[in-house]
Amino acid sequence: xxxxxxxxxxxxxxxxxxxxxxxxxxxxxxxxxxxxxxxxxxxxxxxxxxxxxxxxxxxxxxxxxxxxxxxxxxxxxxxxxxxxxxxxxxxxxxxxxxxxxxxxxxxxxxxxxxxxxxxxxxxxxxxxxxxxxxxxxxxxxxxxxxxxxxxxxxxxxxxxxxxxxxxxxxxxxxxxxxxxxxxxxxxxxxxxxxxxxxxxxxxxxxxxxxxxxxxxxxxxxxxxxxxxxxxxxxxxxxxxxxxxxxxxxxxxxxxxxxxxxxxxxxxxxxxxxxxxxxxxxxxxxxxxxxxxxxxxx
Numbered sequence: 001x002x003x004x005x006x007x008x009x010x011x012x013x014x015x016x017x018x019x020x021x022x023x024x025x026x027x028x029x030x031x032x033x034x035x036x037x038x039x040x041x042x043x044x045x046x047x048x049x050x051x052x053x054x055x056x057x058x059x060x061x062x063x064x065x066x067x068x069x070x071x072x073x074x075x076x077x078x079x080x081x082x083x084x085x086x087x088x089x090x091x092x093x094x095x096x097x098x099x100x101x102x103x104x105x106x107x108x109x110x111x112x113x114x115x116x117x118x119x120x121x122x123x124x125x126x127x128x129x130x131x132x133x134x135x136x137x138x139x140x141x142x143x144x145x146x147x148x149x150x151x152x153x154x155x156x157x158x159x160x161x162x163x164x165x166x167x168x169x170x171x172x173x174x175x176x177x178x179x180x181x182x183x184x185x186x187x188x189x190x191x192x193x194x195x196x197x198x199x200x201x202x203x204x205x206x207x208x209x210x211x212x213x214x215x216x217x218x219x220x221x222x223x224x225x226x227x228x229x230x231x232x233x234x235x236x237x238x239x240x241x242x243x244x245x246x247x248x249x250x251x252x253x254x255x256x257x258x259x260x261x262x263x264x265x266x267x268x269x270x271x272x273x274x275x276x277x278x279x280x281x282x283x284x285x286x287x288x289x290x291x292x293x294x295x296x297x
Contacts, residue, residue, distance in 0.1 A: 041120035091143030145169040194279035216258035236264035
């Protein structure tokens with residue numbers, strides 16, 4: 001708006017100084033661990049470089065948002081997400097037309113994060129963008145208000161159009177908030193990963209003499225947090241050695257990661273665990289699989 005541009009012209013020096021001061025302050029606060037961060041990202045290559053790619057992270061972000069906005073209903077989630085994407089695009093265009101500097105400040109961190117992930121460990125996860133959610137909300141709200149104003153001006157040619165469009169935009173945002181609350185009520189019935197549910201299943205169904213093996217990323221949860229001494233298996237020889245005389249319960253999660261870190265174990269799981277129970281959670285690909293492997297003799 002003209003008022004906003006006038007305020008920017010009067011206060012831009014103050015705003016720029018505030019941004020620079022905030023950046024320097026953040027740098028000083030993080031300075032004690034900067035060398036450790038640099039060492040982690042430049043000297044410890046990730047084994048998941050070919051798995052946790054940028055394209056996977058974007059698809060996973062869309063999947064999780066669709067599941068959330070649809071309260072678990074994929075079709076409803078896709079419709080709501082498509083509508084939200086359209087309004088987000090409207091907000092981008094509106095900011096570009098009226099305050100390009102603000103839009104550049106919103107989007108610059110996105111480019112920095114993508115570039116940093118590409119030149120560091122080469123992996124990317126949706127959580128890298130969580131800190132920018134506030135900017136996304138601002139753009140989305142701007143899109144809702146601009147779209148409401150556009151609809152109002154074409155439906156009603158009255159002097160009260162602006163006030164009514166603001167009410168329409170507010171009503172649309174209220175509906176979005178209520179939909180989000182409804183989705184949270186459903187999603188919070190599930191844990192992020194149901195390690196405890198899988199543990200209880202094993203304890204209640206395991207017969208005397210049967211052992212438990214843990215594979216992949218499930219190891220930390222069961223050994224460090226739930227305090228089991230269940231051994232980790234990384235090769236077919238280790239797993240088959242345990243089941244030479246008795247059945248073994250195999251517990252794992254993130255099969256796409258397990259296929260990279262322990263391909264022989266994943267091959268056995270694919271072949272013998274087709275009907276194994278899965279304990280669902282909200283984390284994508286993070287269901288806990290519990291498989292009872294028969295003894296080899």
